[in-house]
Amino acid sequence: xxxxxxxxxxxxxxxxxxxxxxxxxxxxxxxxxxxxxxxxxxxxxxxxxxxxxxxxxxxxxxxxxxxxxxxxxxxxxxxxxxxxxxxxxxxxxxxxxxxxxxxxxxxxxxxxxxxxxxxxxxxxxxxxxxxxxxxxxxxxxxxxxxxxxxxxxxxxxxxxxxxxxxxxxxxxxxxxxxxxxxxxxxxxxx
Amino acid sequence: xxxxxxxxxxxxxxxxxxxxxxxxxxxxxxxxxxxxxxxxxxxxxxxxxxxxxxxxxxxxxxxxxxxxxxxxxxxxxxxxxxxxxxxxxxxxxxxxxxxxxxxxxxxxxxxxxxxxxxxxxxxxxxxxxxxxxxxxxxxxxxxxxxxxxxxxxxxxxxxxxxxxxxxxxxxxxxxxxxxxxxxxxxxxxxxxxxxxxxxxxxxxxxxxxxxxxxxxxxxxxxxxxxxxxxxxxxxxxxxxxxxxxxxxxxxxxxxxxxxxxxxxxxxxxxxxxxxxxxxxxxxxxxxxxxxxxxxxxxxxxxxxxxxxxxxxxxxxxxxxxxxxxxxxxxxxxxxxxxxxxxxxxxxxxxxxxxxxxxxxxxxxxxxxxxxxxxxxxxxxxxxxxxxxxxxxxxxx
Numbered sequence: 001x002x003x004x005x006x007x008x009x010x011x012x013x014x015x016x017x018x019x020x021x022x023x024x025x026x027x028x029x030x031x032x033x034x035x036x037x038x039x040x041x042x043x044x045x046x047x048x049x050x051x052x053x054x055x056x057x058x059x060x061x062x063x064x065x066x067x068x069x070x071x072x073x074x075x076x077x078x079x080x081x082x083x084x085x086x087x088x089x090x091x092x093x094x095x096x097x098x099x100x101x102x103x104x105x106x107x108x109x110x111x112x113x114x115x116x117x118x119x120x121x122x123x124x125x126x127x128x129x130x131x132x133x134x135x136x137x138x139x140x141x142x143x144x145x146x147x148x149x150x151x152x153x154x155x156x157x158x159x160x161x162x163x164x165x166x167x168x169x170x171x172x173x174x175x176x177x178x179x180x181x182x183x184x185x186x187x188x189x190x
Numbered sequence: 191x192x193x194x195x196x197x198x199x200x201x202x203x204x205x206x207x208x209x210x211x212x213x214x215x216x217x218x219x220x221x222x223x224x225x226x227x228x229x230x231x232x233x234x235x236x237x238x239x240x241x242x243x244x245x246x247x248x249x250x251x252x253x254x255x256x257x258x259x260x261x262x263x264x265x266x267x268x269x270x271x272x273x274x275x276x277x278x279x280x281x282x283x284x285x286x287x288x289x290x291x292x293x294x295x296x297x298x299x300x301x302x303x304x305x306x307x308x309x310x311x312x313x314x315x316x317x318x319x320x321x322x323x324x325x326x327x328x329x330x331x332x333x334x335x336x337x338x339x340x341x342x343x344x345x346x347x348x349x350x351x352x353x354x355x356x357x358x359x360x361x362x363x364x365x366x367x368x369x370x371x372x373x374x375x376x377x378x379x380x381x382x383x384x385x386x387x388x389x390x391x392x393x394x395x396x397x398x399x400x401x402x403x404x405x406x407x408x409x410x411x412x413x414x415x416x417x418x419x420x421x422x423x424x425x426x427x428x429x430x431x432x433x434x435x436x437x438x439x440x441x442x443x444x445x446x447x448x449x450x451x452x453x454x455x456x457x458x459x460x461x462x463x464x465x466x467x468x469x470x471x472x473x474x475x476x477x478x479x480x481x482x483x484x485x486x487x488x489x490x491x492x493x494x495x496x497x498x499x500x501x502x503x504x505x506x507x508x509x510x511x512x513x514x515x516x517x518x519x520x521x522x523x524x525x526x527x528x529x530x531x532x533x534x535x536x537x538x539x540x541x542x543x544x545x546x547x548x549x550x551x552x553x554x555x556x557x558x559x560x561x562x563x564x565x566x567x568x569x570x571x572x573x574x575x576x577x578x579x580x581x582x583x584x585x586x
Binding site: 001016062176 | 492493494496497500504513514521533535537569570571572573574575
C-alpha cells in the first residue's frame with residue numbers, strides 16, 4: 001500500500017518530540033476523526049533552526065510529519081511557507097488516494113506553527129489590541145469535521161482534505177456526508 | 191517460520207483436505223450440475239454431498255441449504271429477500287446496532303422501497319438484550335436479525351432467547367453466523383431460527399462459497415433471477431469446486447470443533463491476560479467470557495490502529511484493526527462506537543483472530559513484540575504527552 005519511502009519515514013521518523021520553549025506551535029486535526037499533529041518550531045535569524053513534531057495517526061500521517069520536518073529544517077520562514085501538501089506527497093513517492101488528507105495535514109501544521117510565531121512576534125511589537133481582532137475573526141467560522149480547515153459557507157467538499165460534507169440545518173455546522181446526527185448539536189441530518 | 195498470522199477472519203489458508211476435495215471439479219469432473227449427462231450428474235452429486243455436510247454442521251435438512259458466493263451475499267439475500275417476500279405482513283425490520291455492514295446497507299436499500307428499521311443498542315460489552323429487541327418490535331415488524339457473534343469484538347449474543355422471543359411474536363428471525371460458524375456449535379432446529387448466514391472461508395474452506403440456511407416453507411424473494419439452481423432461490427451456475435470445498439471444511443470442522451474451542455479458549459485467555467498485564471491504558475473490547483474462542487480485541491489508547499498494525503507487520507505479526515485510518519472509508523468502526531467508546535479510543539483498535547493451528551510460542555512472540563511497538567508510537571503521540579502531563583498534575 002505504501003511506498004518504501006513512506007515506510008522508511010514511518011519506521012525511522014525524523015525530528016520526533018517537543019520543544020518546551022518553542023517560538024511557535026501549530027496543532028491540526030483531531031483524534032476523533034483521524035489524525036492529529038503538533039509542530040514545534042525554533043526560529044533564529046528568520047530561519048527554522050529547529051523543528052519537532054508529535055503525531056497521533058496512521059503510517060502516512062507519521063511519515064508526512066517526518067518528511068515535512070526534514071524538508072523545512074534550516075529553511076527561511078518564507079521558503080517553509082511554500083512547502084505544499086502536494087510537494088510533500090511527491091517527496092514520499094506518492095500516497096494512496098484515501099490517504100491524501102494525511103499529507104494535507106503535515107504542511108498545514110507547520111504553517112500554523114509559523115503563523116503562531118509571527119502572531120506572537122507582532123503582538124510583542126504592536127499594541128495588545130491585535131489579539132482581539134484575530135479571535136473575533138476565528139469565531140463564527142465553519143470548520144471541516146475531518147481536518148479542521150476553515151471553510152466558507154455552502155460548500156459540499158472540503159477543499160483541503162476532499163471529505164464530502166453536509167451542513168446541519170439546525171446549527172449550520174459541517175458534518176461528514178453519511179453521518180446520521182450532527183456532531184455539534186446532535187440534530188438529525190438529512 | 192517465525193511470525194504470527196492472527197487475522198483469520200480476513201482470510202485463512204484452505205486446508206489441504208479441502209483443496210483435495212475441490213481439485214477434481216476444476217478439470218476431471220468439470221460438469222454443470224444442471225446437465226443431465228453423466229459429467230453433469232457427477233457435479234450434481236458433489237453439490238448434494240456438500241449440502242448434506244453443511245446441513246449436518248448446523249443441524250438442518252439438506253434442502254434448507256442455499257449456496258451463495260459470500261457471507262455478504264447470504265446476509266443480503268436474508269434481509270432483502272425475506273423483507274420483500276413478506277412485506278404484505280408489514281414493512282418494519284429490527285436489527286442490532288453492531289450488525290455487519292452487509293446487513294446495515296441492505297436496510298438502507300430497503301428504505302428506498304418504503305421499509306423502516308430500528309437499530310437495537312448494545313451494552314458496553316456489545317451484548318444485545320432480548321428485552322430491548324422486544325421493545326423495538328411493532329405490529330409491522332416482519333424480521334429481526336441479530337448476529338450470532340461479532341467479528342470485531344467477538345461477543346456472542348443470546349441467540350436462543352432472541353429467537354424464542356421472535357417465535358412467540360410470530361416474527362421471522364435471521365442470524366448472521368459468519369464469524370461464529372465452525373467456531374462454536376450451532377443447532378438451527380433447536381434454536382428455531384428462520385435463516386442463518388455462514389461462509390466457508392471462516393473455517394478452513396475457500397473464498398467464494400457461503401450458505402444461507404432457510405427454514406423449510408419460509409418465503410424468500412431471490413436476488414439473482416435466473417435458472418432453477420438452488421430451487422429457484424439463487425440463479426447462476428453453481429461454483430462447484432468451492433462448494434465441494436465448503437462441504438469438506440464443514441465436515442472436518444464439525445469433528446474438530448470441540449478440541450479447537452478448548453485449545454483456542456486457553457490461548458486466547460492467555461493472550462488477553464498478557465496484553466492487559468503488560469501495557470497500561472489498554473482496554474479489552476467485547477465480552478470477557480461470552481466471546482468467540484479464537485477472538486481477542488483491544489483498544490490501545492493514545493495510538494492509532496493502522497500505525498500499530500504496520501509496526502507489528504514489520505515484525506512478522508499480522509493483525510487487524512477497526513480504526514478509521516485502517517478503513518478506506520476513513521470512518522471509525524460503528525461497532526466500537528456502539529459500545530459507547532470515545533472515538534479517539536476506538537482509533538487504537540487491535541483485533542486478533544487465531545487460526546486453529548496457532549501455537550503458544552506465537553502468542554509469546556506477540557506479547558513480547560507489542561509493548562515496544564506501542565511505546566514507540568506513544569512516544570510520538572501528542573495525546574500520550576497530554577495524558578502524562580495530566581497524570582503528573584493529578585499526582586502533584
